[in-house]
Amino acid sequence: xxxxxxxxxxxxxxxxxxxxxxxxxxxxxxxxxxxxxxxxxxxxxxxxxxxxxxxxxxxxxxxxxxxxxxxxxxxxxxxxxxxxxxxxxxxxxxxxxxxxxxxxxxxxxxxxxxxxxxxxxxxxxxxxxxxxxxxxxxxxxxxxxxxxxxxxxxxxxxxxxxxxxxxxxxxxxxxxxxxxxxxxxxxxxxxxxxxxxxxxxxxxxxxxxxxxxxxxxxxxxxxxxxxxxxxxxxxxxxxxxxxxxxxxxxxxxxxxxxxxxxxxxxxxxxxxxxxxxxxxxxxxxxxxxxxxxxxxxxxxxxxxxxxxxxxxxxxxxxxxxxxxxxxxxxxxxxxxxxxxxxxxxx
Amino acid sequence: xxxxxxxxxxxxxxxxxxxxxxxxxxxxxxxxxxxxxxxxxxxxxxxxxxxxxxxxxxxxxxxxxxxxxxxxxxxxxxxxxxxxxxxxxxxxxxxxxxxxxxxxxxxxxxxxxxxxxxxxxxxxxxxxxxxxxxxxxxxxxxxxxxxxxxxxxxxxxxxxxxxxxxxxxxxxxxxxxxxxxxxxxxxxxxxxxxxxxxxxxxxxxxxxxxxxxxxxxxxxxxxxxxxxxxxxxxxxxxxxxxxxxxxxxxxxxxxxxxxxxxxxxxxxxxxxxxxxxxxxxxxxxxxxxxxxxxxxxxxxxxxxxxxxxxxxxxxxxxxxxxxxxxxxxxxxxxxxxxxxxxxxxx
Numbered sequence: 001x002x003x004x005x006x007x008x009x010x011x012x013x014x015x016x017x018x019x020x021x022x023x024x025x026x027x028x029x030x031x032x033x034x035x036x037x038x039x040x041x042x043x044x045x046x047x048x049x050x051x052x053x054x055x056x057x058x059x060x061x062x063x064x065x066x067x068x069x070x071x072x073x074x075x076x077x078x079x080x081x082x083x084x085x086x087x088x089x090x091x092x093x094x095x096x097x098x099x100x101x102x103x104x105x106x107x108x109x110x111x112x113x114x115x116x117x118x119x120x121x122x123x124x125x126x127x128x129x130x131x132x133x134x135x136x137x138x139x140x141x142x143x144x145x146x147x148x149x150x151x152x153x154x155x156x157x158x159x160x161x162x163x164x165x166x167x168x169x170x171x172x173x174x175x176x177x178x179x180x181x182x183x184x185x186x187x188x189x190x191x192x193x194x195x196x197x198x199x200x201x202x203x204x205x206x207x208x209x210x211x212x213x214x215x216x217x218x219x220x221x222x223x224x225x226x227x228x229x230x231x232x233x234x235x236x237x238x239x240x241x242x243x244x245x246x247x248x249x250x251x252x253x254x255x256x257x258x259x260x261x262x263x264x265x266x267x268x269x270x271x272x273x274x275x276x277x278x279x280x281x282x283x284x285x286x287x288x289x290x291x292x293x294x295x296x297x298x299x300x301x302x303x304x305x306x307x308x309x310x311x312x313x314x315x316x317x318x319x320x321x322x323x324x325x326x327x328x329x330x331x332x333x334x335x336x337x338x339x340x341x342x343x344x345x346x
Numbered sequence: 347x348x349x350x351x352x353x354x355x356x357x358x359x360x361x362x363x364x365x366x367x368x369x370x371x372x373x374x375x376x377x378x379x380x381x382x383x384x385x386x387x388x389x390x391x392x393x394x395x396x397x398x399x400x401x402x403x404x405x406x407x408x409x410x411x412x413x414x415x416x417x418x419x420x421x422x423x424x425x426x427x428x429x430x431x432x433x434x435x436x437x438x439x440x441x442x443x444x445x446x447x448x449x450x451x452x453x454x455x456x457x458x459x460x461x462x463x464x465x466x467x468x469x470x471x472x473x474x475x476x477x478x479x480x481x482x483x484x485x486x487x488x489x490x491x492x493x494x495x496x497x498x499x500x501x502x503x504x505x506x507x508x509x510x511x512x513x514x515x516x517x518x519x520x521x522x523x524x525x526x527x528x529x530x531x532x533x534x535x536x537x538x539x540x541x542x543x544x545x546x547x548x549x550x551x552x553x554x555x556x557x558x559x560x561x562x563x564x565x566x567x568x569x570x571x572x573x574x575x576x577x578x579x580x581x582x583x584x585x586x587x588x589x590x591x592x593x594x595x596x597x598x599x600x601x602x603x604x605x606x607x608x609x610x611x612x613x614x615x616x617x618x619x620x621x622x623x624x625x626x627x628x629x630x631x632x633x634x635x636x637x638x639x640x641x642x643x644x645x646x647x648x649x650x651x652x653x654x655x656x657x658x659x660x661x662x663x664x665x666x667x668x669x670x671x672x673x674x675x676x677x678x679x680x681x682x683x684x685x686x687x688x689x690x691x692x
Contacts, residue, residue, distance in 0.1 A: 023458065026465050067466065069445075075430060076632065081421040084448055097462040099415075100446035102430055112369065116443040119372050120413065120466070231632070264637035286422065286577070291610035292639065 009052045010064060012095055018046035022066075022095050066095045068313065069117035070126045071110065075102045077229075077257055079283040079302050080128060083149060086306020087126060096123070096314070107132050114140055124313040127151075134195050145316040147309045153199035154326050159312040161327045163300035165201045168331035169208025169252070170215075171298060172280045175333055176250045177216045180342035181278060184213065185223040185248035187237035187258050202229055205254045205282060229254055234261025242269050249277060249342050256281035256288050259295055263338070274340035284334050294337040301329055355398045356410060358441055364392035368412075368441045412441045414659065415463035416472045417456065421448045423575075423603055425629040425648050426474060429495060432652020433472060442469070442660070453478050460486055470659040473497075480541050491662040493655045499545035500672050505658040507673045509646035511547045514677035515554025515598070516561075517644060518626045521679055522596045523562045526688035527624060530559065531569040531594035533583035533604050548575055551600045551628060575600055580607025588615050595623060595688050602627035602634045605641055609684070620686035630680050640683040647675055 011029075015022040020042060027035040028043040035043075046052070070087065072080050088098055099122075101113040110132045117125055124145040130137060134153065140146055141157035148160045176184050186209045189202035197203045206224065213222050223244070225237035234253050241248050242265065253259035259281030266273055273279050281288055284299035308327045316322060357375075361368040366388060373381040374389040381389075392398070416433065418426050434444055445468075447459040456478045463471055470491040476483060480499065486492055487503035494506045522530050532555045535548035543549045552570065559568050569590070571583035580599055587594055588611065599605035605627030612619055619625050627634055630645035654673045662668060 023461050026461065065466070067462075075421065075427040076424060078422060081448075084421060088448075097447070097459070097466075100448055101443070102427075102434075102446055113443070115369050115372065116413075120411070120443075231636075260636060267637055287633075290577075290606060291613055 009050045011052075011066070013050055014043065014046045014052050017050055018042045064123050064317075065121045066097060067120065067122045068096050068098050068124050068126065068310075069120075069122040070098055070100045070128065071104050071113050071117070071130065072100060072102050072128050073105050077255070077283075078285040078287060079256070079300075082285070082302025083128060083306040083309070086303040086308075087310045088306075089303070090307045090310035091314075094314075104130075111136070118144055124317050126309050126313060129201065131196060131200070134199070145313055145320065147313045147316070149305055149309050150201050151199050152201070152204060153195075155324060157324065159309075159316065159325045159327070161305050161308045161312065162329070163201065163305065163331050164328050165204035165300075165331075166208035166211065168282060168298040168300060168333075169205045170212040171331065171333040172252045172282070172296075173209060173212035173216060173218075175296070175335065176252065176278060176280065176339065177218065179250075179278070179339065181250040182218055182342070183221050183223070183246065183248040184218065184250045184252060185225065185241045187225045187227060187234055187241070187251060187253045187262060189229040189233070189254055190226040202254055209252060223248060227258075229258055231257050231261040231264075234258035234263075235265045236261070238262035238265035239269075242266070242271070247277070250339070251277065251279050253279065253281050256283040256285045256295060256297055258282075259297070259338075260287065260293070263293070263295075273338050278339040278342075280339055288334070288336070296336045296339040297334055298331045299334050300331045304329060355396045357398075357412070359396055360389065360392045360398050363396055364388045410469050410663075411467045412443060413466065413468045414442050414444050414470050414472065414656075415466075415468040416444055416446045416474065417450050417459050417463070417476065418446060418448050418474050419451050423601070423629075424631040424633060425602070425646075428631070428648025429474060429652040429655070432649040432654075433656045434652075435649070436653045436656035437660075440660075450476075457482070464490055470663050472655050472659060475547065477542060477546070480545070491659055491666065493659045493662070495651055495655050496547050497545050498547070498550060499541075501670060503670065505655075505662065505671045505673070507651050507654045507658065508675070509547065509651070509677050510674050511550035511646075511677075512554035512557065514628060514644040514646060514679075515551045516558040517677065517679040518598045518628070518642075519555060519558035519562060519564075521642070521681065522598070522624060522626065522685065523564065525596075525624070525685065527596040528564055528688070529567050529569070529592065529594040530564065530596045530598060531571065531587045533571045533573060533580055533587070533597060533599045533608060535575040535579070535600060536572040548600055555598060569594060573604075575604055577603050577607040577610075580604035580609075581611045582607070584608035584611035585615075588612070588617070593623070596685070597623065597625050599625065599627050602629040602631045602641060602643055604628075605643070605684075606633065606639070609639070609641075619684050624685040624688075626685055634680070634682070642682045642685040643680055644677045645680050646677045650675060 011022050011025050015025045025043050028040050104110045104113045127148050129150040138157045146158040148158050152162050188206040191203050225240040227233035227237040253262050281295050281297040284297040288295035288297040357368050357371050361371045371389050374386050450456045450459045473494050475496040484503045492504040494504050498508050534552040537549050571586040573579035573583040599608050605625050627641050627643040630643040634641040634643040
């Protein structure tokens with residue numbers, strides 16, 4: 001940030017100089033409807049005075065496109081909406097437009113979307129919980145400013161914003177152990193890739209669960225159902241756990257959507273929450289806070305994650321040489337009605 | 347569709363001719379990493395043979411950008427995710443990339459996002475439940491192929507895909523009246539604009555509710571709380587209705603998120619559903635189907651709406667002169683556990 005770089009004249013400079021909005025400048029540039037003759041003349045004068053080259057910058061051949069691409073694994077996990085809120089709040093009235101590519105589940109879909117965003121000359125990318133190979137992420141980030149959200153692991157090329165997932169899982173185990181639970185089970189997102197086992201939030205939560213169980217002298221009680229971070233994954237995971245010879249008295253689901261599926265399976269089995277079994281989630285999504293569900297959950301402040309991601313991205317667009325940063329946010333536990341003291345007879 | 351128009355050679359033609367993917371062609375065009383010398387030579391040969399002009403079409407100065415912009419009022423209404431699924435399923439393996447602009451709540455945000463999408467030379471727009479003035483929508487659609495989803499009203503410039511909201515509301519009233527309910531109240535999204543009162547789905551549902559109450563001889567029982575289609579709107583609307591001298595025995599909430607807020611207010615008031623009061627929603631979102639909630643709701647098949655919208659849009663991109671179409675889909679009622687027979691003493 002300490003060396004001044006020669007700046008290209010942008011559409012923003014033209015707008016400021018002409019004292020009109022960038023939308024107005026853009027309209028004049030593309031001969032759109034709604035640009036009055038007076039507006040045209042003001043903008044054209046500013047372009048001449050500043051030596052702006054509209055056909056290039058306006059089209060993104062060189063210069064900026066003022067577009068930030070956000071890649072999301074899915075739209076149905078409401079936690080991602082919190083991250084989006086933070087991104088758009090931080091970009092606020094700036095000239096950046098956020099465009100989202102949804103449903104990027106898996107490496108192939110991610111590759112396609114990242115290519116599509118680069119083809120469209122986007123100025124920067126926010127990749128939320130990407131599963132692509134680390135080498136690929138580094139390669140992308142060397143081409144276009146990139147911030148990775150929700151995946152751990154420092155990179156020389158991109159910034160990261162994560163929740164401290166190990167600490168979050170420990171908060172849940174500590175809470176349940178404090179309520180007298182010993183048979184605390186976990187539903188994890190199945191993972192085999194070595195790098196992802198180190199970097200993905202799901203893997204970090206499973207690790208945090210194991211570490212905390214050991215810390216509380218409950219190593220022998222460690223019990224994991226390995227499914228997926230979806231409602232169906234939670235449903236199937238809970239069914240597995242309920243079929244154990246001795247069933248758990250508490251389930252820590254790795255995400256709120258997983259907890260919802262677990263609640264469904266528990267209700268179907270004719271058991272009550274928290275009477276027969278306690279359930280905790282992760283994300284503190286709007287669903288967790290919703291009265292009739294009232295799910296104990298870990299709050300990882302998605303909005304703040306989005307704010308930090310957008311801030312880092314704009315900084316990197318301005319200064320590509322800046323050292324990369326890893327922002328890790330501390331989670332908190334929000335205790336609600338799905339967790340209670342273990343039955344004394346258990 | 348009956349007059350052949352001269353076709354421009356596109357990146358798709360080049361890809362087919364060279365027998366490679368369009369992503370590969372795009373990589374060669376922008377000199378990206380990952381394009382082997384063999385790939386380059388194949389693509390360059392196809393370009394030469396077909397007379398493709400890459401710098402234009404690839405950059406969207408002329409020709410297509412293969413980008414479809416989708417504008418959404420908000421990310422938290424899970425029904426919109428169903429529409430998105432349908433859009434992406436219909437576009438499938440085509441070369442179109444869907445990019446979403448979220449959080450376009452209100453005319454100002456809509457104007458900004460529509461401008462941003464046009465600035466980026468998107469090939470077509472899907473506008474979901476837009477509130478902008480009709481004249482503005484027509485103007486946009488004359489510039490870029492546009493499909494409006496979830497807002498009624500024929501246009502000479504754009505196609506529409508809607509649910510038959512009047513019929514959907516009638517299904518709910520018929521179901522509740524059939525269960526013996528007479529004091530059936532409705533929570534609507536407040537609306538004053540004359541055109542929107544004719545065209546917006548919320549207004550159509552309120553109209554369908556009124557018409558059906560009259561049809562069932564319940565005109566004197568019509569009772570509407572006018573808030574908003576949000577969880578908070580449902581919560582506040584139900585609070586208003588519960589404070590009536592004689593409270594309703596059934597509430598028809600105009601959307602599932604509204605019903606969720608209503609359920610919360612009813613639980614807080616110490617009343618049970620459906621014991622004390624029946625509740626029905628609209629959208630049949632994943633939330634409604636979720637076991638512990640199990641909300642009676644109107645299914646408007648968002649996925650099919652998305653499929654139809656994408657189909658119409660691609661047709662219009664191919665043939666700008668095609669007559670506009672209005673696709674209206676018939677809803678069905680999904681009865682679950684939040685509605686039951688009215689207490690005989692009521």
